[in-house]
Amino acid sequence: MSESPDVKVAPWTGPQRPYDIIKEGTIAFIVVAILTIGLALVFSSPDDPQVTVQQWSTKAPIDFAQTALSELNGTSGTAQYGAPYNTASAGQQLGPFTLAKWLGATIPVNTVRDFVVDPLTDQPATPALSKALAQWKGASSAQRTTWVDAYTKVSGKMTFANGTVSVPTSAAGPVPVMINTLEQMARSGALDQALVTQNGFYTSNFTLPLLFLADGSYLGDLAQQRHLLGTQWGMMNETGNYPGQAWLWLYTFWYQVPPFSTSANADIQVWGIMMLLSLVLLLVPFIPGLRSIPRWTRVYRLIWRDHYRSQGA
Amino acid sequence: MSSTEIDRQWTTRLRRRAARRLPPEKMLPDTQPAYVASWIYVFGVTTLSALAVVILSGFILALKGPQWWHVSGIGHFVNSLHLWSVEIFFFAMVIHLWGKFFMAAWRGGRSLTWVTGVVTFLTSIATAFTGYVSQTNFDSQWISTQAKDGINSTGAGSFFNVLNFGQMLMWHIVLLPLVAVILTGLHVLMVRAKGVVPPFEEKVEAR
Numbered sequence: 214m215s216e217s218p219d220v221k222v223a224p225w226t227g228p229q230r231p232y233d234i235i236k237e238g239t240i241a242f243i244v245v246a247i248l249t250i251g252l253a254l255v256f257s258s259p260d261d262p263q264v265t266v267q268q269w270s271t272k273a274p275i276d277f278a279q280t281a282l283s284e285l286n287g288t289s290g291t292a293q294y295g296a297p298y299n300t301a302s303a304g305q306q307l308g309p310f311t312l313a314k315w316l317g318a319t320i321p322v323n324t325v326r327d328f329v330v331d332p333l334t335d336q337p338a339t340p341a342l343s344k345a346l347a348q349w350k351g352a353s354s355a356q357r358t359t360w361v362d363a364y365t366k367v368s369g370k371m372t373f374a375n376g377t378v379s380v381p382t383s384a385a386g387p388v389p390v391m392i393n394t395l396e397q398m399a400r401s402g403a404l405d406q407a408l409v410t411q412n413g414f415y416t417s418n419f420t421l422p423l424l425f426l427a428d429g430s431y432l433g434d435l436a437q438q439r440h441l442l443g444t445q446w447g448m449m450n451e452t453g454n455y456p457g458q459a460w461l462w463l464y465t466f467w468y469q470v471p472p473f474s475t476s477a478n479a480d481i482q483v484w485g486i487m488m489l490l491s492l493v494l495l496l497v498p499f500i501p502g503l504r505s506i507p508r509w510t511r512v513y514r515l516i517w518r519d520h521y522r523s524q525g526a
Numbered sequence: 527m528s529s530t531e532i533d534r535q536w537t538t539r540l541r542r543r544a545a546r547r548l549p550p551e552k553m554l555p556d557t558q559p560a561y562v563a564s565w566i567y568v569f570g571v572t573t574l575s576a577l578a579v580v581i582l583s584g585f586i587l588a589l590k591g592p593q594w595w596h597v598s599g600i601g602h603f604v605n606s607l608h609l610w611s612v613e614i615f616f617f618a619m620v621i622h623l624w625g626k627f628f629m630a631a632w633r634g635g636r637s638l639t640w641v642t643g644v645v646t647f648l649t650s651i652a653t654a655f656t657g658y659v660s661q662t663n664f665d666s667q668w669i670s671t672q673a674k675d676g677i678n679s680t681g682a683g684s685f686f687n688v689l690n691f692g693q694m695l696m697w698h699i700v701l702l703p704l705v706a707v708i709l710t711g712l713h714v715l716m717v718r719a720k721g722v723v724p725p726f727e728e729k730v731e732a733r
Contacts, residue, residue: 218633218726218727219630219633220632220633221633221634222633222634222723222724222726222727223634223724223727224634224721224724225559225561225721225724227559227560227561228559228560229557229558229559229560230557230558230559230560230562230563231556231557232555232556232557232558232562233556234554234555234556235554237571238571238574238575241568241571241572241574241575242575242578242579244575245572245575245576245578245579245611245614246575246579248610248614249576249579249583249607249610249611249614250607252606252610252613252614253603253606253607253609253610254603254606256606256610257602257603257606258602258605258606258608258609258610259665260595260596260602260605260661260663261663261664261665262596262663262664263662263663263664263666263667264664264667294678296678296681296683296684297678297683297684297687304678304679305679312679312680312681313678313679313680313681313683313684315681316681316684317684319684319685320683320684320687416692417690417691417692417693417695418687418689418690418691418692418693419689419690419691420687420689420690423667423670423671423689424671424689426667426671427671432667432668432671435664435668436668439664441668443672447668447672451658451665451669452664452665455609456613458651458654458655458658459613459616460616460620460651460654461651461655478679480675480676480678480679481679481680483676484676484679484680491644491648494644495641495644495645497627497632497640498632498636498637498640498641499637504630504632506627507627507628507629507630508630508726510628512628513628513629513630513725513726516564516566516625516628516629517561517564517629517725518564519561519563519564520560520561520563520725521725521728523560524728
């Protein structure tokens with residue numbers, strides 16, 4: 214066993230003083246409870262209402278329609294994500310390790326089916342929608358791509374008026390009806406329900422609506438107004454002037470500085486660093502040099518100043 | 527039944543070992559070493575007290591369900607108690623951790639006490655995080671959609687889906703608190719068994 218003063222210490226044989234552990238614990242609990250009640254009464258807690266797909270499509274109809282199109286043409290964040298949602302990309306990697314890819318698409322999301330076609334299929338049938346869906350489902354993959362590409366090509370000229378999304382093309386087959394019906398479905402609130410109930414009546418899984426919301430710009434715009442973006446130390450903040458998860462400051466810090474602030478693999482790199490630092494913190498008692506810092510810095514002289522004064526040291 | 531047979535029983539051996547490691551005077555001491563005289567020692571018991579308030583306020587929120595606090599003034603107040611007790615908990619815990627670092631509190635066979643403390647700290651971060659993504663409001667929507675990328679990049683997203691509210695709520699109110707409370711209990715028992723770490727020995731200069 215090491216004889217280092219950073220590892221060993223002789224058992225205390227010096228003087229003792231009275232100590233009422235139950236009284237100390239009771240007083241501490243009462244003080245903390247009163248402090249908590251005071252802080253809760255004075256500062257309350259934030260509760261900005263949730264964003265719905267209905268709200269998004271009503272306040273930003275073009276952004277919603279463009280996002281729906283990105284789910285169809287495969288350019289959305291989710292469509293290009295990779296594991297665990299699909300195999301569209303290798304995902305982030307740390308050196309040769311592509312951890313997410315190795316585990317595969319364990320939460321499969323098909324953006325065309327899950328965000329557009331299935332919700333539309335759940336809609337009460339109208340002649341136009343029935344015809345559009347029949348046309349879509351009966352078409353070859355190449356034909357669908359041709360239609361979606363034609364719509365995408367003119368999507369920069371998309372307009373929204375009188376509750377209708379319009380683009381200047383006649384070569385997009387059923388796509389204009391599908392996008393427009395999805396917009397109306399969203400504005401009625403029906404899409405919120407359709408996205409969460411695809412797996413049955415009871416549900417507590419909001420993966421699909423959250424991914425869809427995150428693919429648009431609306432949610433991010435609201436977050437930016439509330440200073441919650443990643444570049445604004447967003448992960449550790451919450452809405453309003455509240456401390457949030459201040460204990461995540463080091464994790465969030467790495468995202469603010471190069472090379473992580475510009476890296477395509479920032480998430481796995483930051484996680485790698487934090488895992489390593491956590492391991493180092495865990496193993497401080499066993500790491501020579503690191504475990505000597507308290508003795509070298511002598512901060513302990515402040516903590517035990519009465520003891521050293523009484524010892525004359 | 528022979529006394530040898532009783533001596534060999536698991537129950538007997540466990541009881542004797544527990545009594546040897548944690549006799550009543552260590553478990554509930556009425557004295558402590560004279561060097562334990564600094565404000566830094568307050569932060570351990572403050573952390574425990576805040577944890578108690580976190581759990582009590584969490585119990586009330588659990589009784590009424592995850593949506594209650596959005597529609598009830600009393601519910602919102604209980605949520606505020608939960609939030610601020612968590613803030614106090616982490617504030618006190620971090621100061622406690624740094625205090626113990628500068629005391630080199632792992633000395634004298636106390637390294638496992640340090641390890642359980644750090645694991646409790648990390649578990650508490652995960653517990654708080656799952657609480658933030660279970661709030662069913664804008665914060666939980668934004669934090670979960672942002673955090674998914676970090677967790678997914680490690681591969682953990684395959685079995686820890688931050689967008690699955692039901693899963694996150696269960697982690698927050700059952701699994702992680704259970705681990706945190708068990709670890710905290712072990713940590714406190716270790717402190718009681720080993721006692722508070724003594725100061726570094728320094729030579730007294732001759733006058």
